[in-house]
Amino acid sequence: MTNRATRRTLLRGGVATAALTAAAFPGTAHAHTEALPIETRRPGGTGPKIGILLFDGFSVLDPTGPADVLSRLPGATVTMIAEQRGPVRTDTGDVRLVAEQSIAEVDRLDVLLVPGAGNRGTIAAMRNQALLDWIRRIHRHTRWTTSVCTGSLVLASAGLLTGRRATTYWASGEYLSTHFDVTYVPERYVRSGKIITAAGVSAGIDMSLYLASLIAGDTVGKAIELAVEYDPRPPFGTGDATKADPALKELALRLLAESQI
Numbered sequence: 291m292t293n294r295a296t297r298r299t300l301l302r303g304g305v306a307t308a309a310l311t312a313a314a315f316p317g318t319a320h321a322h323t324e325a326l327p328i329e330t331r332r333p334g335g336t337g338p339k340i341g342i343l344l345f346d347g348f349s350v351l352d353p354t355g356p357a358d359v360l361s362r363l364p365g366a367t368v369t370m371i372a373e374q375r376g377p378v379r380t381d382t383g384d385v386r387l388v389a390e391q392s393i394a395e396v397d398r399l400d401v402l403l404v405p406g407a408g409n410r411g412t413i414a415a416m417r418n419q420a421l422l423d424w425i426r427r428i429h430r431h432t433r434w435t436t437s438v439c440t441g442s443l444v445l446a447s448a449g450l451l452t453g454r455r456a457t458t459y460w461a462s463g464e465y466l467s468t469h470f471d472v473t474y475v476p477e478r479y480v481r482s483g484k485i486i487t488a489a490g491v492s493a494g495i496d497m498s499l500y501l502a503s504l505i506a507g508d509t510v511g512k513a514i515e516l517a518v519e520y521d522p523r524p525p526f527g528t529g530d531a532t533k534a535d536p537a538l539k540e541l542a543l544r545l546l547a548e549s550q551i
Contacts, residue, residue, distance in 0.1 A: 338366050338433070339367055339369075339398070339400045340360050340361075340366055340367065340368045341369050341371045341396060341401070341428070342405065343371050343372070344387055344389050344405070345372060345378065345411060345415045345418070345421060346379060347380070347407040347411020347550070348378065348380055348405045348406070348411055349381050349406050349491055350380045350382075351491050352407075352438040352491060355492065355495040356438065356498035359520075360401070360403075360502060362517055363506055363514070369390050369391055370389045370390055370391075371391050371393060371396055372393070373418075373420060373421065374389070376389060381408035381550045393421070396424075398428070400433045401433060401436065402429065402432050402436065404435075404438070404441035405441050406442075406443075406459060406490070407440060407441075408550035409547075412440040415444045416444055421444070422448040425445070425448045429448070434484050434485075434486060434504070434505075435485050436486045437458075437485075439458065439488070439489070439493075440459050440462050441487075442456050442458040442472075443465070445487070446469075451470060451471075451482075451485065451487075452471045455473045456474065456485070457480045458487065459491075460476065460489065476531070477489065478497070479493060492529070499511055
């Protein structure tokens with residue numbers, strides 16, 4: 291049987307080639323130093339410890355998009371966390387992600403990410419005092435606390451956005467600004483101190499690339515953007531709610547509501 295080249299074997303070969311090149315040409319030692327953690331990355335590494343909070347009804351792209359980006363940071367570990375270990379279902383109920391650790395097992399993180407959810411999941415998380423207390427405790431020691439979509443409402447419920455500028459899902463912006471002391475800014479992501487909030491769903495990828503640059507520098511951020519080939523060219527160009535007509539907004543929200551459990 292002949293060996294078939296796969297994406298994984300090609301990447302592995304690329305890492306080996308880079309290591310050989312650095313050994314043969316001392317002038318490239320700096321490049322090798324930057325690449326080495328990618329080859330040797332493992333749990334418990336020296337890079338940033340990143341935790342993504344899962345709760346029942348989360349939207350699947352909110353944690354998975356950022357996880358794909360942030361896991362490329364040299365030495366980083368990305369862990370899914372929930373109230374209890376085990377599978378956590380998404381807002382549609384069709385997909386589950388596995389939480390590797392419970393909130394009781396985690397007391398320090400470099401980066402915390404809180405995803406968004408459908409109405410049911412968001413409201414439940416906003417009222418879950420155990421989750422809110424844990425978020426507050428973790429936030430005291432994070433380098434960065436982040437959210438995607440309606441995850442900002444959860445951060446606001448924990449009191450972390452008081453007096454700050456923040457973004458959220460376009461249909462939740464008014465709620466965020468009227469129910470909390472928060473200035474809603476309709477941008478893809480908004481930084482306020484060590485808190486970075488992202489707009490709806492796909493905006494989590496943009497926010498994560500920005501965060502990657504803050505953690506490891508622009509060069510690494512640019513390289514990760516290329517590594518995941520993030521070059522969005524949406525076929526319809528209707529993703530900006532500020533430019534969408536009322537009928538399309540109504541249909542978009544109805545499709546979301548009908549697909550959620």
